[in-house]
Amino acid sequence: MTATGEWVPIRPVGPAPPHGKPPSGRTPAWWGMVLFITTEATIFACLLGSYFYIRFSTAGPWPPGGIKDPELSKPLIMTVLLLSSSGPMVWADLAVRRGRTAQLRAGLASTLALGAAFLGLQATEYATKLGEFVWSTNVYGSLFYVITGFHGLHVIVGLVMLVFATIAALAGKLGSRHHERVRLVAFYWHFVDAVWITILFTIYLSPHL
């Protein structure tokens, strides 16, 4: 969690700039979210690094222990769902800064729906996989479930943030002067999407190479 404090600019200070708009740089909360995402991205890098480390120090076939290469069709659909969810998020972010609350709510709701659909598909994927191997089967099982599960957890956190933003929007707490929380949630959501691409490549595509 990052601290989005009460980052409501009270008033600009200093001489008014020539073009009339008050100067407004990045807020501390903006930096807070960026740094939080940076450290989170490093955790994913460590997990994927561990995957490749173990893969390349393992003799014999990969995945080991007679586990089949991962199926691609479902993960590809999941990818489409998750990536397309970034669109309405951008739209919602634009909306709130112009004070269009209806558009904001619609954007947040569509992002929520797409994210939830992703999780639903992941659940059905787990249901089939669990029949084949579990995370204590061997190290491949551990890597598979922990990496995809950790990402799934991030999707859940992102969804909680979206629900939070939606409630705030419905309560009329967000508007053209109070739009930063939407932007920060959007950052996090785009990050969760981007990480998925690296996971898709590592877990699903790379064994086929």
Added chain:
Amino acid sequence: MSIDNATHAYGVAEETAGGRVGRHWPEEHGLRAWVTTVDHKRIGRRYLVTAAVFFALAGLDATALRTQLITPNGELLTPEAYNQLFTLHGTAMIFLFATPMSFGFGNFLLPLMLGTRDMAFPRLNAFTYWVFTFAGVILFASLLFGRAPNGGWFAYVPLTGPKYQPGINMDVYSLGLLFLGVSTTSGSINFIATALKLRAPGMTLNRVPIFVWALVVTAFLLIFALPPLNTANAMLFLDRRFGTRFFQPEAGGDVVLWQHLFWLFGHPDVYIIVLPALGIVSAIIPVFSRRPIMAYPLLVLAMVAVGIISFGVWVHHMFAVGLPQLSLTFFSAASMIVTVPSGIQMFAWLGTMLTGRVVLGVPMLWAMGFLVVFVTGGVTGVMFGIVPFDQQVTDSYFVVAHFHYVLFGGAVFPLIGGVFYWWPKMTGRLTGVRGGRWSFWLVFAGFNLTFFPMHISGLLGMPRRVYTYPGGLDWDLWNLLSSLGAYLLLAGLLVTLGTFAHSLWKGGQAPPDPWGGETLEWATASPPHPYNFPVIPTVHSVHPLWDQGSLDSFAEGARSRDRVLAEGHELLVTSELDAEPEVALEMPEHTPVPFVTAVSLFLAVLGLLLGVYVLAVAAGVVAVLVIGRWLWPRWSRREAGHAPGEKARETAEQDAAAEREAEKKTEKAGEKGAGA
């Protein structure tokens, strides 16, 4: 108008604006205030005290170890107790003392040195403190139940895996450190955001105090170094508790993976511990040499360079593991490069002292003690960088000697020096010089007597982490000396403690600027008011209190609405690179929310640790709800009161009157200054 020193600058600012600003920054008292405060100074002091308590506990641990080893075949401790004590000693010193102590300084000093009124995220700051304390409680409390971590501070698998270490001990380690990581990460983010956005106007990047640079580099190191540690600990916990196979070769896992992840954190951690301390030394040396620091840009670059290089040398901790020869050569060479930036720093300090007029105050003694001890540790460090030498002495007492020279010399000496230096600012009291001198010389002698003989016993083949040893191996004398040294060191630390206690009890009242300091914290009251600066200064150089323009800005600013910010609980936000003023922000005030969040996370961790998963889930849900409450958008006070009520109008009138008054006063103060 002309203001001649920091005390005068503070006096003028306080007289003209203190009353107006103070209305919005009330002093808080009582138990409730103690739990709910978000004041960076109170949190900083609390961090320092808590970290010092953990230092004392871990130090007593070590005293028990040395007592066990004072003669061959000692019988004070069982092997199992010895394992727990040395593991807890190392883990606590590294994680619960060194970094939190630096964070305490950072919390207290960052806003003061930057010329602002609080940290960027005050509530996160309180949260950070509570989580740190609870994590410390978990780790130390485990000792009471005989369940403290017992696999060494770097917890190598397979020894710490489920097969060889079935108890709960290593779960305390992995969960405790994961929990602590939440605190350390949040703290780092807070430091960086504060240093980027809250600097006083004019404090461009090349005017940022070195201590702040050091802390910011440290925070960046943590942002990138904690993830590998957290990843490794999470894998270890899952392996131990839920049956994953990351570190189990029989199921395809890999034990060396742990070592890579751990040292990918562990080597940068050396700099995470040492850099803030170097920042403290860089703050003390110029003030006690009565001249600005030499080669400021090089010094800053050296710190950044050390930080970056530290991510590329972790394998030197694994020279004896059996990795390919080529990689050993590479990492050996890379390790040698660190000597270049370290040398630059050393020469900058020596040059400052040689070309200045050194005043041997107590803080300076500690800084110079640091130089001597740290260089010794650096020399043995370079020896370790050479692969064949490392393979000879690895896991011997030579290693123990080396890293205590680096960590005790590199961190404890500067940290204690820093406490002496900033004590008047933190408490409003002066410390006795005689007590300070005694404490330094006793600790210095005790330290060397404890750790120098370990070089020799190490070269004579004594392995580390043995709970006892047979007589007649030529180790007896060196161990006896070490143990006696530990008692002397303990005595020295007690004298240090006594000096501080005496100061609290009977020390003289401290003026705002007892040392003739160069950075902004000395232009505040001792101890500072909740708002720190009645007038936000404008900074014209890297040593603002030694230049006329910055001093004058304390009086000039008193007439400007944007430098006094007396309309609410506000501070000034400036741009990242040039520190151009951007907006005034209203800051959050005291609240129980951070404490409640930390408590619920604490319960969640306890639930996980003890296997009460219902508790873990329930407490986790509570934490999420409380965080939701924390982040719930609120209208700022001014927006809420669209039509200014009776109260608001009154305040506005008072403000206007005060402003007129202020103008008169600054004019008078200016005349006074000019006449003097």
